[in-house]
Amino acid sequence: MTERYTIALPTMTTRDDLLSGSEILDFYESGYLCPGRVFDNEEVDALRGLVASVQDRERDEGRVYDLLDPDLWPDVDEPRPTGAGPVEFLFNLWRVEPEIQPFVFNPTLARWASQLIGTRRVRLLEDNALTKAPGSGGELKWHQDFPYWPLAQPNAVTAWIALDDTDAGNGAMRMAAGSHLTGERLPSVFGTGTPYMRDQRPAVVKPMGDPAAMGFEVRTVALAAGEVSFHSSLVWHASGPNRTDHPRRALVIRFVGDGTIWLGSQRYEYNYSDAEVGLSAGQPIGGEYFPLIPC
Structure with a gap:
């Protein structure tokens, strides 16, 4: 199958060196890392405009959805959290907006991943735009990323790029440092934290818990616009509501190690079907939906 997006792209970062050994060790121990700024003010402004343009276009097509919408969880009888405003989510901007590809395919981010x-070598698993509305953007409960992905191994990381300054007041992420070392937990409903898929994941018996009560140090990840944090696919993370009068916006890029095995719908009903991406359970992930990123 032809892979169309493995082209060399210029770096656009304000930091383009390799991660140090101490940074990598810190990531392995805590489950996340904040290596610094990757996009300057001009690039952040460009990203904000691109994301807004794609959101407006895709919203008209019904492809922007709210992570707190109970309809997203058909197997779970859950109400919408009281008073919670939307957490807007848009999937794979790179496939509908060529101008965003140089940001998503940034070689420094790929090297760090x-x-x-x-x-x-790493592949792009997906990208997302996340927006918490001013004054009401809702809380996301504790969760891991890996339980929602159709992969056999947790060989993936998330790069979370702030498009606005983020802190506890507008819904910055919180990390339970070291929680990734406890292994996979059951997936949970983002708005309420209710675990589900017990029958489909018989080998995964433990739901998420209260990390502070379990002895984990909970840390708020404050970022300036243009800075990035990386987190493990198994680290527990959450984010509070946006109580400010401006949006909290982020571009999220998920990287997966080349050779990781695809399980597809056998594990989780992903945004794309197995047939659509041209993969069967047990095959290494690849193809045009999951391109290699030069780094």
């Missing part, structure tokens, strides 16, 4: 995953 390859260092943190421990693979020579």
Whole structure:
């Protein structure tokens, strides 16, 4: 199958060196890392405009959805959290907006991801735009990323790029440092934290818990616009509501190690079907939906 997006792209970062050994060790121990700024003010402004344009276009097509919408969880009888405003989510902007591809395919981000995953080459799993509305953007409960992905191994990391300054007041992420070392937990409803898929994941018996009560140090990840944090696919993370009068926006890029095995619908009903991406359970992930990123 032809892979169309493995082209070399210029770096646009304000930091483009390799991660240090101490940074990698910190990631392995805590489950997340904040290596600094990757996009300057001009690039952040460009990203904000691109994301808003794609959101407006895709919203008209019904492809922007709210992570707190109970309809997203058909197997769970859950009400919408009281008073919670939307957490807007848009999937794979790179496939509908060519101008965003140089940001998503940034080689420095890919290099850092390859260092943190421990693979020579990485692929793009997906990108997302996340927006918490001013004054009411809702809380996301504790969760891991890996339980929602159709992969056999947690060989993936998330790069979370702030498009606005983020802190506890507008819904910055919180990390339970070291929680990734406890293994996979059951997936949970984002708005309420209710675990589900017990029958489909018989080997995963433990739901999420209160990390502070379990002895984990909970840390708020404050970022300036243009800065990035990376987190493990198994680290527990959450984010509070946006209580400010401006949006909290982020571009999220998920990287997966080349050679990771695809399980598809056998594990989780992903945004794309197995047939659509041209993969069967047990095959290494690849193809045009999951391109290699030069790094």
